[in-house]
Amino acid sequence: xxxxxxxxxxxxxxxxxxxxxxxxxxxxxxxxxxxxxxxxxxxxxxxxxxxxxxxxxxxxxxxxxxxxxxxxxxxxxxxxxxxxxxxxxxxxxxxxxxxxxxxxxxxxxxxxxxxxxxxxxxxxxxxxxxxxxxxxxxxxxxxxxxxxxxxxxxxxxxxxxxxxxxxxxxxxxxxxxxxxxxxxxxxxxxxxxxxxxxxxxxxxxxxxxxxxxxxxxxxxxxxxxxxxxxxxxxxxxxxxxxxxxxxx
Amino acid sequence: xxxxxxxxxxxxxxxxxxxxxxxxxxxxxxxxxxxxxxxxxxxxxxxxxxxxxxxxxxxxxxxxxxxxxxxxxxxxxxxxxxxxxxxxxxxxxxxxxxxxxxxxxxxxxxxxxxxxxxxxxxxxxxxxxxxxxxxxxxxxxxxxxxxxxxxxxxxxxxxxxxxxxxxxxxxxxxxxxxxxxxxxxxxxxxxxxxxxxxxxxxxxxxxxxxxxxxxxxxxxxxxxxxxxxxxxxxxxxxxxxxxxxxxxxxxxxxxxxxxxxxxxxxxxxxxxxxxxxxxxxxxxxxxxxxxxxxxxxxxxxxxxxxxxxxxxxxxxxxxxxxxxxxxx
Ligand SMILES: Nc1ncnc2c1ncn2[C@@H]1O[C@H](COP(=O)(O)OP(=O)(O)OP(=O)(O)O)[C@@H](O)[C@H]1O
Ligand SMILES: [Mg+2]
Numbered sequence: 001x002x003x004x005x006x007x008x009x010x011x012x013x014x015x016x017x018x019x020x021x022x023x024x025x026x027x028x029x030x031x032x033x034x035x036x037x038x039x040x041x042x043x044x045x046x047x048x049x050x051x052x053x054x055x056x057x058x059x060x061x062x063x064x065x066x067x068x069x070x071x072x073x074x075x076x077x078x079x080x081x082x083x084x085x086x087x088x089x090x091x092x093x094x095x096x097x098x099x100x101x102x103x104x105x106x107x108x109x110x111x112x113x114x115x116x117x118x119x120x121x122x123x124x125x126x127x128x129x130x131x132x133x134x135x136x137x138x139x140x141x142x143x144x145x146x147x148x149x150x151x152x153x154x155x156x157x158x159x160x161x162x163x164x165x166x167x168x169x170x171x172x173x174x175x176x177x178x179x180x181x182x183x184x185x186x187x188x189x190x191x192x193x194x195x196x197x198x199x200x201x202x203x204x205x206x207x208x209x210x211x212x213x214x215x216x217x218x219x220x221x222x223x224x225x226x227x228x229x230x231x232x233x234x235x236x237x238x239x240x241x242x243x244x245x246x247x248x
Numbered sequence: 249x250x251x252x253x254x255x256x257x258x259x260x261x262x263x264x265x266x267x268x269x270x271x272x273x274x275x276x277x278x279x280x281x282x283x284x285x286x287x288x289x290x291x292x293x294x295x296x297x298x299x300x301x302x303x304x305x306x307x308x309x310x311x312x313x314x315x316x317x318x319x320x321x322x323x324x325x326x327x328x329x330x331x332x333x334x335x336x337x338x339x340x341x342x343x344x345x346x347x348x349x350x351x352x353x354x355x356x357x358x359x360x361x362x363x364x365x366x367x368x369x370x371x372x373x374x375x376x377x378x379x380x381x382x383x384x385x386x387x388x389x390x391x392x393x394x395x396x397x398x399x400x401x402x403x404x405x406x407x408x409x410x411x412x413x414x415x416x417x418x419x420x421x422x423x424x425x426x427x428x429x430x431x432x433x434x435x436x437x438x439x440x441x442x443x444x445x446x447x448x449x450x451x452x453x454x455x456x457x458x459x460x461x462x463x464x465x466x467x468x469x470x471x472x473x474x475x476x477x478x479x480x481x482x483x484x485x486x487x488x489x490x491x492x493x494x495x496x497x498x499x500x501x502x503x504x505x506x507x508x509x510x511x512x513x514x515x516x517x518x519x520x521x522x523x524x525x526x527x528x529x530x531x532x533x534x535x536x537x538x539x540x541x542x543x544x545x546x547x548x549x550x551x552x553x554x555x556x557x558x559x560x561x562x563x564x565x566x567x568x569x570x571x572x573x574x575x576x
Contacts, residue, residue, distance in 0.1 A: 050453070071452070072449075072452045072453045073452050073453070073454075073455045073456055073457055073458070076453060076454060076455035077455045082453055088447055088449055088450045088453070089447065089450060090442075090443055090446040090447050090450065091446060091447070092442070092445075092446050093442065093443070093446060097439065100439065101439055101440065101443050101451075101454055102454050104436050104439065104440070105454045105455040105456055106455075109436045110436075110437070110440070110456060110457075110461075111437055111461075111464065112435060112436040112437055113432065113435045113436075113437050113438075114435065115435060115436065116431075116434050116435065117434060117435055117436045117438065117439050118434065120436070123436075159450065159453075159454070163454060163455060
């Protein structure tokens, strides 16, 4: 049984067709990488799945349930987390406050106007616990805008996981990182995805082959291959279209 | 611990000063201070939207004005209505107006939000002038009865033609409002509010409902603007389109907030004070008060974009840095 499926997903931006009948299948508990050249439509696929856009046609199924066109906040509450290619964090809040917002949401604390948030001990403890796990505890009281690039991306990933989703979609979490930062981020994601299902958009082939259980190749809006890393590596279409360029 | 004691004694001193104020200063300054309190609370309610949610309104006076009219109409037409229900009716009018506007305004941001409010503001202003038999047209509603302040018959003292009593009355009501608005920013929901300002998309992706949350903030802001407007009407014993619905009233809040600093809760209070002191000083030399405040605005925007409180924060940082350097 698939935790996430798209059925014949099409999307176009006022005439510009970007996705052509995409059938993505993600199994329970796997780390599934989506690769493809720039402009292939990977981010658009994520946007159609997580409710940023309503797909032009086709369906998105989460645990067999039709979630097409649901809004991001509904999907988050159902257990889907997401990180963005372009960092989407609260720049003027501290690292602690960033993660605390996710913890508040997870606990269903939304319209509470009767307590000092700073005095909610259990929330503070859970937030600090997450900060320790993602190695941001030393930057606890930094404004997010003062973080190094690598740490900013770590916070982005932390926000995707902090609501404790069953399924996370990570859009190029290593984008722009140095080698060391990439290495640390890969280990972090390996740790955080334990017991969860993850879909990763990734350009760095080392990262893909070190993390992914299965790979889907998206080429100009069409899936041209999907399978284990070995299957994809030996697929002739993929070699011709994509991997060949990268000399893998 | 030491910090706490300093803090408490500081607040005690402020409280004692405010209590003794009417004894220390003449009637003129008592009235000036009431005006200050009204516009400080009005600006704070405005900054709930601008500073804390990132929404700039060009028509915040609609809530200030409608509440003033509501209270005045209640006192004029409802025989024997006590003071607090009359204020409550005015504020209720502001809240209802906000609830009606909500579906539209929580879905727009930036320029559209500002302009929609400018348009509503003008509409209300014109309505107040045209609906002469309700609003009194250009004359407004004046000299309506003002009941004594009384709470469950425990005490009762008159407000009408009694500026000192009015001062204490306004101090209590507007003080409570200030505390409530401050508390609002410290609650879990207050965190969601600044989250919306900082990154609406992430708030959505964390599982919060953005339009609903904005609605709560918007209505709360209208509520406090309404309290300020109602008190202002009582203070002058007059509500008029030019005094409470004019676009200049909205701009008073904008100017005070920008001068004081949108980034800090207390910014608008500082801004209102600075604004008023400037006005007091310039009016002695020239009638062109707007000219002077305009120039000040330009200077602030160019050289201190985070306003007075931002300027203070920068000074404090520099002082700490130099002290740290001297220590080595
Ligand atoms: N909001 C939009 N409006 C119009 N066109 C868009 C929009 N978003 C994406 N596109 C176009 O859709 C195509 C796919 O973009 P998308 O961002 O999904 O690619 P991607 O695979 O994520 O690329 P990259 O690897 O560079 O992140 C591109 O041609 C892009 O220009
Ligand atoms: Mg992309």
